[in-house]
Amino acid sequence: MKTILKVQNLCKSFEDTQVLNNINFEVEEGEFIAIMGQSGSGKSTLLYSISGMDRPTSGNVLLCGKDISKLDDEKTSEVRLKQMGFIFQHSYLLKNLSIRDNIVLPGFKLGKLSREQVNQNADTLMVKTGIDSVAEHDIKKVSGGQLQRAAICRALINQPDILFGDEPTGALNSSTSREVLDIINAVNTEGTTVIIVTHDVKVAARAGTVIFLMDGNIHDKLTLGKHDGDEEKTLFREKRLYEWLEEKAF
Numbered sequence: 468m469k470t471i472l473k474v475q476n477l478c479k480s481f482e483d484t485q486v487l488n489n490i491n492f493e494v495e496e497g498e499f500i501a502i503m504g505q506s507g508s509g510k511s512t513l514l515y516s517i518s519g520m521d522r523p524t525s526g527n528v529l530l531c532g533k534d535i536s537k538l539d540d541e542k543t544s545e546v547r548l549k550q551m552g553f554i555f556q557h558s559y560l561l562k563n564l565s566i567r568d569n570i571v572l573p574g575f576k577l578g579k580l581s582r583e584q585v586n587q588n589a590d591t592l593m594v595k596t597g598i599d600s601v602a603e604h605d606i607k608k609v610s611g612g613q614l615q616r617a618a619i620c621r622a623l624i625n626q627p628d629i630l631f632g633d634e635p636t637g638a639l640n641s642s643t644s645r646e647v648l649d650i651i652n653a654v655n656t657e658g659t660t661v662i663i664v665t666h667d668v669k670v671a672a673r674a675g676t677v678i679f680l681m682d683g684n685i686h687d688k689l690t691l692g693k694h695d696g697d698e699e700k701t702l703f704r705e706k707r708l709y710e711w712l713e714e715k716a717f
């Protein structure tokens with residue numbers, strides 16, 4: 468297996484408050500990592516520092532062997548557009564644009580493929596995620612679950628190496644959340660590396676490895692192995708994770 472992301476001695480401070488202390492970990496291509504930890508432990512700060520959304524105070528972040536932590540803003544944006552996809556709790560789709568137009572936008576911006584090819588790829592993604600019937604709808608006229616699926620399609624339009632998520636199902640009800648998680652698992656099974664921050668055991672139990680942050684340090688890791696979609700095994704994974712978190716007094 469190839470290492471896709473290598474985080475070395477990563478520290479992050481805001482003014483005189485150190486939030487991340489010397490974080491080290493590696494992610495293999497095709498892994499699914501969940502980052503958990505108490506509120507304020509530094510989960511989002513870690514996600515932003517390894518995905519070019521924020522700059523570490525010190526340390527290195529190697530993406531496919533290339534240090535992205537010292538790149539200027541323009542180069543960082545380029546790396547993010549080409550190699551990373553992002554989903555958040557809220558979809559942040561652009562108002563007054565259709566679902567399709569939101570999805571194709573990063574593809575047009577990258578300009579690697581023709582507009583026709585980008586549109587075809589958007590069609591494939593929308594069929595896969597079950598939103599092809601609302602492709603031309605205004606984003607104000609679709610459900611929260613459909614919006615989040617559209618956000619996933621937008622994140623995947625440039626075939627990123629890594630899909631990052633910050634509480635990607637945090638605003639969804641439980642059945643919609645399950646459907647979105649199934650999509651994320653399917654994307655991962657097809658080979659995209661996934662790294663998400665979550666408080667939710669049901670979300671983290673979909674990951675192969677759970678990293679537990681405490682006060683800006685990696686306190687522990689739990690290996691659950693690849694999720695294969697089996698519902699009974701999902702329940703077992705959730706139970707295993709609950710027990711592990713209980714040990715940590717989470």
Ligand SMILES: Nc1ncnc2c1ncn2[C@@H]1O[C@H](COP(=O)(O)OP(=O)(O)OP(=O)(O)O)[C@@H](O)[C@H]1O
Nearest residue numbers: 481482486504505506507508509510511512513666
């Ligand atoms: N831009 C910022 N400026 C100053 N302090 C910040 C900034 N961003 C985060 N922090 C601080 O860093 C610490 C970690 O925040 P972070 O959002 O990473 O935690 P978290 O584990 O994701 O929390 P939560 O689960 O509540 O979202 C907090 O004390 C927070 O106040």
